[in-house]
Amino acid sequence: MVMLNLKNREEYTFYLHLYLKQEKKEEFRRDFLELHPTDQIEIFQEFSEMKRQVVYNYLTIEEFSEIFVGLPVKQQKIVIAEYDEHRVLTLLEELSADDVTDFLSEIPDHIANYFLDRMNKTDADNIKRLLSYHDDTAGSLMTTEFITALETETAQSILQRLRIEAKDAETIYYIYVIDEKRTLKGVLSLRELILAEPAIAVENLMKKQFISVLPTTDQEQVADIIKDYDLIAVPVVTEKDVILGIVTVDDVMDIVEEETTEDIEDLMATRGSVDIEVSPLLAAKRRLPWLIILMILGIGTASIIGQFESTLAEMAILAIFIPLIADMGGNTGTQSLAVVVRSIALGSLEQHNVFRKLLKREAITGLLMGTTCGIIAFFIALLFDISGMYFGIIVGISLFCTIVISTITGTIIPWIVHRFKVDPAVASGPFITTINDIVGLFIYFSIASLMLQYL
CATH class of the missing domain: 1.10.357.20 (SLC41 divalent cation transporters, integral membrane domain)
Structure with a gap:
């Protein structure tokens, strides 16, 4: 992976623009995909509409999904308008549930419903449930893509399953131990799982004392919990401890930025007007x-x-x-x-x-x-x-x-x-x-x- 600095960024960007202009697909893919996702996002935003159309054809939906997630909402809307309908649906299915929820919550309801009606029913129902939670709560932030295990499973069996399920999970650093009714019984870290004896049962490894939040918990409180307890993710559960999803630390970083911006706005009496995109x-x-x-x-x-x-x-x-x-x-x-x-x-x-x-x-x-x-x-x-x-x-x-x-x-x-x-x-x-x-x-x-x- 190439990490750009101020010195080589201009040269690197020049060649990427040149590859698009000369329609050199392989050269563009080679250099562009070597970049860190943050650099990919920043450079993509510099492309004109004509060059973006070329990028859509050069990158797979899976490769482009990482760029889409990091774009500002305004730019995401532009991308969706430039994409054909089939690609939009494929892209939304490629994204994690919380990322899809974040995007759909920012567009008009009739457009969001249009996409939901054409998505996989199971995925659509899951996203509709996430959209039903009030803004600024754990329920609206959580993702439903995480790794679970039963108390009777062994460390070896979970590791084998991780190789298959990990690519679809938001994070694999915590394994959430549940029973048949999805009641959360404990939490197991990936480190503990790797170091454990292969035949040992999960119930002998997991921590039965764990931190969790309700779906109605305020997002700022969720951020404080993750910060205070040095967590990578926190489970969201019902009052009966049935696990609904998890809120990850990357979501919390967005919350911290949002809350800090609000504090600055309040301090200067400019609430809602510091965004440069505001007219x-x-x-x-x-x-x-x-x-x-x-x-x-x-x-x-x-x-x-x-x-x-x-x-x-x-x-x-x-x-x-x-x-x-x-x-x-x-x-x-x-x-x-x-x-x-x-x-x-x-x-x-x-x-x-x-x-x-x-x-x-x-x-x-x-x-x-x-x-x-x-x-x-x-x-x-x-x-x-x-x-x-x-x-x-x-x-x-x-x-x-x-x-x-x-x-x-x-x-x-x-x-x-x-x-x-x-x-x-x-x-x-x-x-x-x-x-x-x-x-x-x-x-x-x-x-x-x-x-x-x-x-």
Whole structure:
């Protein structure tokens, strides 16, 4: 297998394009199939429609299925539109059940039903059952292609069967031990199976204590279980422990990416608009509501300045440090917000006393940062007004109070939102920033008004 790097990728891609143009099938197959599937997918997406049609003819359905699975949904739809109907059905039957389910769930129901009606009835019924599970649950993620064994089977008999069944299974690293009613009795790893005596019975090898999830278990919880227990796959069972399928670690990687993207979207109040494929109109539609809310809240900043107009008129130099006070409050609050959002994403805030410990840590951190920045701001302010030290005191104390309070609000607000099961976008970075702008300026002008008599 050839692994491409930046240096040889351009040359390798050039020759693949050339082979397609010159219709050199054997040369194309030789070089293309030597590539890692990830490189195959990336290069395939560079081909024009005309060249893709040639690739369809040069590769078998089995060879192309690995590429299809790794393509973005938008590209998968293009491929299906370019394929003839017979090839589409053959391709869908070649894919694992969870991959077919993922694709069919992304296309209109009438088109999905059209393909299901023409597939093998057993496969179609299996996929329909997977499609019936609610999105973002273990049931919607699981595949039904895995290796099972009976308690009475021997290690040798299972190894012999693996040589035949392994190619159709999603993973062979775990063998799930069941009884006649498909009740899960234990789990056996491939390593243990290979090292075992050939004649030993499975019931003497399997682990009877195992981790499993229900089909209704949230996908994020499934990801946490696989990560926490270092599993390659986790079985999905009914309440009576009848095995329905498995969720593999590659599916979990997709979940982690999806959940991370959602966290970033929530943090920046851009839910549903970070995907580059989203149209400008839809992106604007999704972002505008928050911008309008933030704009209305931003009026509070103007109101604060208006209330202290007389103070600002008597000491115009205060205007120089308005951006500094506002920006430092927003930046500090966003830092604390990121810490809390990460803790929420990892589920650690649900643990006893974790939030109290986190709040204490952030408060002390705020005091340390506020003291340091306040002292620095004091000396910077003296450079602008050398007539006395009071202006430096105003700026230093204001920045100290702003940073401390912003750190605490950036910690408390997202936690409160989380506790009330409200959309986490409510505690997004822009929201925290706007609130802290208002608080910071209020502190700044209040302190300036109190000390005005000394200036």
